Amino acid sequence: MLDPSVLIRRAGGIARGxxxxxxxxxxKALAAHAAAGSIQRVRPGVxxxxxxxxxxxxxxxxxxxxxxxxxxxxxxxxxxxxxxDPHVWLGxxxxxxxxxxxxxxxxxxxxxxxxGVASVETALVHVFFCTGEEAFxxxxxxxxxxxxxxxxxxxxxxxxxxxxxxxxxxLARPDADxxxxxxxxxxxxxxxxxxxxxxxxxxxxLVDFVAGGRLIIEVDGKENHDGPVKRHKDLVRDxxxxxxxxxxxxxxxxxxxxxxxxxxxxxxxxLRRAYARA
Numbered sequence: 425m426l427d428p429s430v431l432i433r434r435a436g437g438i439a440r441g442x443x444x445x446x447x448x449x450x451x452k453a454l455a456a457h458a459a460a461g462s463i464q465r466v467r468p469g470v471x472x473x474x475x476x477x478x479x480x481x482x483x484x485x486x487x488x489x490x491x492x493x494x495x496x497x498x499x500x501x502x503x504x505x506x507x508x509d510p511h512v513w514l515g516x517x518x519x520x521x522x523x524x525x526x527x528x529x530x531x532x533x534x535x536x537x538x539x540g541v542a543s544v545e546t547a548l549v550h551v552f553f554c555t556g557e558e559a560f561x562x563x564x565x566x567x568x569x570x571x572x573x574x575x576x577x578x579x580x581x582x583x584x585x586x587x588x589x590x591x592x593x594x595l596a597r598p599d600a601d602x603x604x605x606x607x608x609x610x611x612x613x614x615x616x617x618x619x620x621x622x623x624x625x626x627x628x629x630l631v632d633f634v635a636g637g638r639l640i641i642e643v644d645g646k647e648n649h650d651g652p653v654k655r656h657k658d659l660v661r662d663x664x665x666x667x668x669x670x671x672x673x674x675x676x677x678x679x680x681x682x683x684x685x686x687x688x689x690x691x692x693x694x695l696r697r698a699y700a701r702a
Contacts, residue, residue, distance in 0.1 A: 428454060429463050438484045438539035441469045467521060470539070477541075479510045484539045486528040487521040489513040491542035491550045493559065499544050502566035502603035504509045504559045504681065511554065513542055541645075544572045549584045557592060561610050562603035564597030565596050597621070601640045603631060604643045604680050611684065617695070636698035640672040641691065642664055643680065671697065 428449050441454055456570040458465040464472040466484045477498060483490040492511035493503040497650045513528040514520065515537035520530055533550060542550065544567050552560035564581070567573045573581070582593040595613065599621060600606045609619055612635070619641070633641040644658070662672040671694055679687050 428457050428471065432463060432471055432473040433475070436540035437480055438466065438470065438472050441471060442541075444471065448534075449673070467523070470618055478668065480512050480539075480541055481521075482528065483512045485521065485523045486510070486512045486514075486526065486530070487537065488518050489540055489542050490534075491531060492529075492554050493545050493551060493563070495542045495547040496544065496551065496563050496567070497546070499567075499572060500543055500570060501544065501563050501572065502606075503514075503563055504555070504603065504607075510549070513538075513546075513550065522702075523676060545577045545580060545581060548573070548581055548679065552585055552589065552592075558607055558610060559662045561592050561596065562606040564593065565598070565600040566603055566605040568598040569600055601632070601647045602643065604675075607680055608633070608643055608675070611688070612691070615688075615692075617691075625665065625668070625670070627668060628661050628670070629665045631661075631665075634692070636695045636696045638670050638701065639691075639694050640670050642674045644676045646676050 426447055426449060428444055431444055431447055431449070435443065441451065443456060443637065445451065453462070454471065455681070457463045457477050458471065462475060466472050466481055470484055472481050472484065479494055479498070480490050489512065490498070490510060491513040493505050493508035494510050497508055509527055509529055511531060513531050513533055513535070516532060516534045518532065518537040519682070531550060548560065548564055548567060550561055564573075568578070578593060582590050600609070609621070612619060612677070617635055619635050621633060622630055623634045624630050628662070631640045632643050635641060642658070658674065660683065665672050673690060673694055675687050
């Protein structure tokens with residue numbers, strides 16, 4: 425008899441009992457494997473391998489497939505939420521299944537009910553309709569940067585969006601180092617501020633953005649600017665830029681995500697100074 429845990433892994437970590445029975449594994453055998461702990465019984469008629477991601481298991485317990493930012497996170501895509509809640513795609517005609525400590529967000533987007541993790545393409549479309557423009561744009565640029573969406577997939581994503589929102593796909597680029605950079609560029613674009621991206625300045629090096637000719641804007645993600653050594657290098661770069669007549673502004677994750685009300689005025693004031701000196 426085939427090992428049910430192997431079959432379940434091949435099915436993406438979650439499988440219905442009736443599918444396993446088609447491969448010669450009886451209900452009695454499934455019950456024995458579940459009792460022995462070699463597989464998990466998610467709910468009646470649904471099983472998971474022991475190494476299946478816990479959020480994927482919860483989505484199956486709820487009745488469907490993990491999607492939106494939680495799915496994108498598993499695909500290695502940057503998301504605005506650091507720890508996204510489980511969003512579950514039940515298809516057009518799925519049914520919610522009550523389960524303990526359920527904090528799932530249910531989606532009845534079109535399509536059949538399935539288990540597992542939504543594809544990057546599908547999850548991006550769901551994020552747009554669920555979370556909005558900013559979350560979509562940042563995740564879309566991250567997916568493009570990581571080569572997770574082909575040209576054909578990008579066109580399908582664009583076609584799936586409302587016509588009024590397709591400009592987001594047209595504006596997107598594949599060179600954003602982080603979702604923070606994507607958010608900053610999008611927000612400044614909406615203010616009519618165009619940015620030069622990844623500018624190499626003699627004596628300073630590569631900077632994230634230049635606006636107004638003489639304003640450097642740096643986005644300091646946790647992974648690239650934490651620690652005293654990296655902080656010292658940033659200060660040395662800022663001093664070199666100042667000697668060349670540039671003004672530098674630096675913003676971190678918390679400022680861009682939670683305190684944009686202080687970021688935007690700082691940029692606008694610096695731009696006015698830059699234009700006055702031009």
